[in-house]
Amino acid sequence: MDPRLIVALDYPSADPALALADQLQGLCRWFKVGLELYLADGNAIVHQLRSRGFSVFLDLKFHDIPNTVAGAVRSAAATGAELLTVHAAGGPDMLEAAAQAVACLPNPPQLLAVTVLTSMDQLQLAAIGIDHSPETQVVRLADAASEAGINGFVASPEEVAALRHRFPTATLVIPGIRPAGADVADQKRIATPAAALAAGASYLVIGRPITQAPNPVAATQAILEEMQHATVPLVANAIL
Ligand code: C5P
Numbered sequence: 001m002d003p004r005l006i007v008a009l010d011y012p013s014a015d016p017a018l019a020l021a022d023q024l025q026g027l028c029r030w031f032k033v034g035l036e037l038y039l040a041d042g043n044a045i046v047h048q049l050r051s052r053g054f055s056v057f058l059d060l061k062f063h064d065i066p067n068t069v070a071g072a073v074r075s076a077a078a079t080g081a082e083l084l085t086v087h088a089a090g091g092p093d094m095l096e097a098a099a100q101a102v103a104c105l106p107n108p109p110q111l112l113a114v115t116v117l118t119s120m121d122q123l124q125l126a127a128i129g130i131d132h133s134p135e136t137q138v139v140r141l142a143d144a145a146s147e148a149g150i151n152g153f154v155a156s157p158e159e160v161a162a163l164r165h166r167f168p169t170a171t172l173v174i175p176g177i178r179p180a181g182a183d184v185a186d187q188k189r190i191a192t193p194a195a196a197l198a199a200g201a202s203y204l205v206i207g208r209p210i211t212q213a214p215n216p217v218a219a220t221q222a223i224l225e226e227m228q229h230a231t232v233p234l235v236a237n238a239i240l
Pocket of ligand 1: 008010034114115116117118119154155156175176177187205206207208209
């Protein structure tokens with residue numbers, strides 16, 4: 001078991017998601033529920049996972065006006081999820097509204113600001129009017145989130161070292177992880193589990209390399225083995 005591994009349950013219904021969670025009992029503590037699964041099963045999937053003793057990262061990536069996001073964050077927190085995402089691109093007022101909404105709660109979840117999606121590269125950014133590098137954009141968005149009081153970020157493995165240097169105590173949650181030889185699929189800015197941890201990641205989010213593997217338990221065990229042998233900077237060990 002390694003508390004730094006978060007398995008992304010990107011499934012269309014609860015049955016396969018819970019079947020995988022049950023298979024990984026003892027190997028994995030965290031599961032990520034994203035839009036596909038949440039829209040299919042709602043809060044029930046979060047409750048089912050929590051009743052099995054797992055921690056839940058509810059990754060709904062809120063991006064709306066400040067008042068709407070504050071309300072969404074409160075509703076998401078009421079599910080018992082311990083990690084929640086908002087898009088940093090929603091702007092300083094939205095980020096502040098989200099941070100204030102969780103600050104008022106008795107058992108606040110940790111908020112994570114999503115910077116630049118791991119599927120975006122320079123060309124994709126240019127197509128939406130952003131003419132600087134992914135790393136520059138990630139740092140700019142993380143600065144905005146940090147100023148709003150959010151000390152957790154989602155970014156790609158390529159920006160972990162820069163973020164860890166700038167934010168020594170931040171929670172850095174890193175998707176776009178591909179063990180050597182795994183299918184890259186739609187991800188663009190990727191690294192192996194060991195490289196992401198060595199750069200300063202707090203948590204690794206891994207989906208298809210486990211969920212699409214012929215033997216998900218064996219795939220998870222191989223990833224855990226690689227994680228155990230990674231050299232990590234001391235500051236990156238602060239996890240929930
Ligand atoms: O299957 P794969 O390992 O690529 O899954 C990565 C997961 O991380 C997906 O659930 C995706 O929504 C999520 N994610 C990401 N990039 C971000 C934030 C979240 O890939 N910036």
